[in-house]
Structures are given as C-alpha cells and as structure tokens.
Amino acid sequence: MAKDVTILTGFLGAGKTTFLNALLGDRPQTRFALIENEFGEEGIDGGLVVRPDVDLVELSNGCLCCSLSNDLLDVLEALNDRRDSFDELIIETTGIADPASVAVPFLMLPRVLRDFHLKRVICLVDAELIEDQLRDTEEAIGQISFSDIILINKTDRVSNTYLNSLQDLLRGLNPFAHVLLGHKDNYPIRELMALERDTAGTASVATLRPVPAQPGLSPVQATTQPHSIVPFPSKHHHHAHSDLVSLSFRFAEPIDLTQIYHRLTTLLLFDGKDLYRIKGIIADPTRKERWIVQSVGRTLTLTEGADWQPGEPRITRIVFIGKRLKPAGFEKLLRHCFAKDPQKPVSRLPPTPNL
Incomplete structure (x- = not known):
C-alpha cells in the first residue's frame, strides 16, 4: 500500500516547524518519516523537531524544487527500502520553495505513484505579514496557489475583523483550498489532517x-x-x-x-x-x-x-x-x-x- 505524503509549505517565518511539532505531538501513535529541506549548507530545522523517534532526512545546501530530479528521488527510493519503519511521510520545504515542483514526482512519475500517495499540500501563512508577502514575493503567491489547505497562523496577533477579510482574500485567490485558522497554542490539527486533496x-x-x-x-x-x-x-x-x-x-x-x-x-x-x-x-x-x-x-x-x-x-x-x-x-x-x-x-x- 502506498504511503501517505503531506507537503508542508509556507513563506519564511510562517511558523512551519512550530506547527510541525504540534502535529507530531498530536499523533504520538503515528510513525512519521520527515524530509526537512533547508536553503544553506548548515541544517537547523531538523534539530528543532521534538520527537526523537521520527525518521528524519535533512536536505541542505539547496532547495528541493531546484534539486528535484536527484536528491528527492534518491531520498524517496531510500525511504521506500525501509517503508515498514514508518506510516506517513511529511516534507517540510524551505520558505522559498515552489511546492508545485516538489509535488511533481507524486503526480507524474509512475514509480513514485506506486509507492507514495500525495494526500495534501498545507500552506502556512503569517496573519500579520501575508498581505505584504503577496504584494512583494512571487514565492508566497505560488505557495498559496498550489495548496489544498491554507492555515492562517498567528491568528492571536490580529483582530477578528481583519481575520474575516483575510479569509475572504485567500479564498478568492485559491477557491479550491480549505482555509483554516490557528496559532501555536491552538492548531486545528485533527480537522486539518482529515482533509485530502480535491x-x-x-x-x-x-x-x-x-x-x-x-x-x-x-x-x-x-x-x-x-x-x-x-x-x-x-x-x-x-x-x-x-x-x-x-x-x-x-x-x-x-x-x-x-x-x-x-x-x-x-x-x-x-x-x-x-x-x-x-x-x-x-x-x-x-x-x-x-x-x-x-x-x-x-x-x-x-x-x-x-x-x-x-x-x-x-x-x-x-x-x-x-x-x-x-x-x-x-x-x-x-x-x-x-x-x-x-x-x-x-x-x-x-x-x-x-x-
């Protein structure tokens, strides 16, 4: 049976690793494999993962969407060789990655499709900064556009009135996506993980x-x-x-x-x-x-x-x-x-x- 895959994306500082730890903590019985992708020679985020039993693979000195044909496929092949050791795979991309490129093998390569099933693409957005990022960065636009679930993070830092308008904006930008709200003390993890790609x-x-x-x-x-x-x-x-x-x-x-x-x-x-x-x-x-x-x-x-x-x-x-x-x-x-x-x-x- 193919292993379920979640791609976690979001612009720099959106809170991906904090959310990831909350997700791992909420599902202690699930054996996760995790691919951490960082831009730079020295990996940091992998050391911030709080569950020591996670099968962690760190890819540094590059962005997955740029080194797709080699690094990611090699990692997927290695993970498949030890598929009995984990239940689900999570890929946390860099803050500047294009999730569409990361998703390519899960959508288009028969040998990957046989072993892995892309279940959802989650995009975290910073409630305080996302409008500026949409104006100034193509990466943030691409991340939101490709995602199945948009999680507005840090909602405790903005007003309810603004949150309502922000939800309307994001639903207008990606009408196919589910838009959810959360912050570090209250993520809707179970609701989110029950959602699948459309x-x-x-x-x-x-x-x-x-x-x-x-x-x-x-x-x-x-x-x-x-x-x-x-x-x-x-x-x-x-x-x-x-x-x-x-x-x-x-x-x-x-x-x-x-x-x-x-x-x-x-x-x-x-x-x-x-x-x-x-x-x-x-x-x-x-x-x-x-x-x-x-x-x-x-x-x-x-x-x-x-x-x-x-x-x-x-x-x-x-x-x-x-x-x-x-x-x-x-x-x-x-x-x-x-x-x-x-x-x-x-x-x-x-x-x-x-x-």
Missing part, C-alpha cells in the same frame, strides 16, 4: 484512452446559466494587489477533455510566465468519470476522479491564478473547448511526460 475520488496519472459513447448516456445539455467570473477580491484589504488575479469559471456546457488539455498545455508553454496555477474539474459527457486538471509548473496533468452520479449536475469548474489575467481571453479559450459532438469518442492524449 481529487473527487481515487486518482491515478491519466494517459487518456478512447472511451466509446455509452448507451443511454445523453449529452449534458447546455443551459442558459452563464459562466461565473470571480475577480480577485481587492477591497477591504491594506493592499489592492492590482496585478494578482484569480479567475473562476463554471460551465454547464459539455467540455471536450482532449481540446482543453491541448489548449491549456499550449497556453502554459507559450504564455505561462505569469500564470501561477490552473486547477479544474472537467465534465466531458463521453466519460463516466470527472477529470481533475491542474498545472505543475509549465506542465499540465490530468487525474481521474470519481464517477459522476446519476442525476448529478455535470458542471465544469476551473480556476486560473496569475498576474494581470484578462477574463475575456480565458473565456474565449474555454468556449473553444465546448464539445461539438458530445457523443463522439475522444482521441488519445499523449502520455504524461517522465521528468
């Missing part, structure tokens, strides 16, 4: 294959319900973040999964410089299951989700997060992906690249 069911790396139209499966009828575009909330905050935009779309019209894969892949390759994140749940009427599409750096991945249930509305939801994004261009791109013949079998997609 894969809508069992996930696997997708090499799409032709699926014939199923008898009795009628195409999703286009409705007059308009798509929704939700701009990044800028009011009621200290900084307007005028360059940072989150665009959310919902379509009841049927989507051609092959078309959206190719168009989004092209977008990332040729015009993805300021596009931090794509994530969506796609409803293709020729397929019985929902599909989760997401960007990992400049690469697009597809994972197979749970089947659509009888009578369940098949709604496509997709979010783009980046700088200076224009809604009209993304709307036009998505409308070109509407299925023209929803009953026609789809073509095969190229396999996910081996990185």
Whole structure:
C-alpha cells in the first residue's frame, strides 16, 4: 500500500516547524518519516523537531524544487527500502520553495505513484505579514496557489475583523483550498489532517484512452446559466494587489477533455510566465468519470476522479491564478473547448511526460 505524503509549505517565518511539532505531538501513535529541506549548507530545522523517534532526512545546501530530479528521488527510493519503519511521510520545504515542483514526482512519475500517495499540500501563512508577502514575493503567491489547505497562523496577533477579510482574500485567490485558522497554542490539527486533496475520488496519472459513447448516456445539455467570473477580491484589504488575479469559471456546457488539455498545455508553454496555477474539474459527457486538471509548473496533468452520479449536475469548474489575467481571453479559450459532438469518442492524449 502506498504511503501517505503531506507537503508542508509556507513563506519564511510562517511558523512551519512550530506547527510541525504540534502535529507530531498530536499523533504520538503515528510513525512519521520527515524530509526537512533547508536553503544553506548548515541544517537547523531538523534539530528543532521534538520527537526523537521520527525518521528524519535533512536536505541542505539547496532547495528541493531546484534539486528535484536527484536528491528527492534518491531520498524517496531510500525511504521506500525501509517503508515498514514508518506510516506517513511529511516534507517540510524551505520558505522559498515552489511546492508545485516538489509535488511533481507524486503526480507524474509512475514509480513514485506506486509507492507514495500525495494526500495534501498545507500552506502556512503569517496573519500579520501575508498581505505584504503577496504584494512583494512571487514565492508566497505560488505557495498559496498550489495548496489544498491554507492555515492562517498567528491568528492571536490580529483582530477578528481583519481575520474575516483575510479569509475572504485567500479564498478568492485559491477557491479550491480549505482555509483554516490557528496559532501555536491552538492548531486545528485533527480537522486539518482529515482533509485530502480535491481529487473527487481515487486518482491515478491519466494517459487518456478512447472511451466509446455509452448507451443511454445523453449529452449534458447546455443551459442558459452563464459562466461565473470571480475577480480577485481587492477591497477591504491594506493592499489592492492590482496585478494578482484569480479567475473562476463554471460551465454547464459539455467540455471536450482532449481540446482543453491541448489548449491549456499550449497556453502554459507559450504564455505561462505569469500564470501561477490552473486547477479544474472537467465534465466531458463521453466519460463516466470527472477529470481533475491542474498545472505543475509549465506542465499540465490530468487525474481521474470519481464517477459522476446519476442525476448529478455535470458542471465544469476551473480556476486560473496569475498576474494581470484578462477574463475575456480565458473565456474565449474555454468556449473553444465546448464539445461539438458530445457523443463522439475522444482521441488519445499523449502520455504524461517522465521528468
């Protein structure tokens, strides 16, 4: 059985190690393996872990997202050789790491997928500083954009009124993420660890294959319900973040999964410089299951989700997060992906690249 993996990210000073110790202390019966990644030749954070029984691996003098193809894969292989000695794996990244790059092997490499299951990406944010960090640093934006759970830390240092506005801001930036609150004396650890990535069911790396139209499966009828575009909330905050935009779309019209894969892949390759994140749940009427599409750096991945249930509305939801994004261009791109013949079998997609 694959070992569950949690990636813990957050900008410098967000409180990752303090939270990590609280998590380890709350689950004394769980045998953890821990990868500590630090930027610099001398590792410090590993010495701050309070549980001596944790299987600790320290990676210093570099950032995991920069040395991914060598160091992390070597460590994962070594951990797998002693997989009977631990139950779960936690990876604590540096404060400047890109969690999307760290997540690559868990999403795209078959040999890693066989042995490890990425269960959640947690991003800690400093309640006092995160607005300044969003304005000044691309790393903080990328960390929040890619995470499944955003934990607002140090909430005891700001007012409840400000916390409410901060939650709205972060939910607007990453509508797919769960936003939770905590501080060093009161972390919602059990609630947080009960949450999993939004894969809508069992996930696997997708090499799409032709699926014939199923008898009795009628195409999703286009409705007059308009798509929704939700701009990044800028009011009621200290900084307007005028360059940072989150665009959310919902379509009841049927989507051609092959078309959206190719168009989004092209977008990332040729015009993805300021596009931090794509994530969506796609409803293709020729397929019985929902599909989760997401960007990992400049690469697009597809994972197979749970089947659509009888009578369940098949709604496509997709979010783009980046700088200076224009809604009209993304709307036009998505409308070109509407299925023209929803009953026609789809073509095969190229396999996910081996990185």
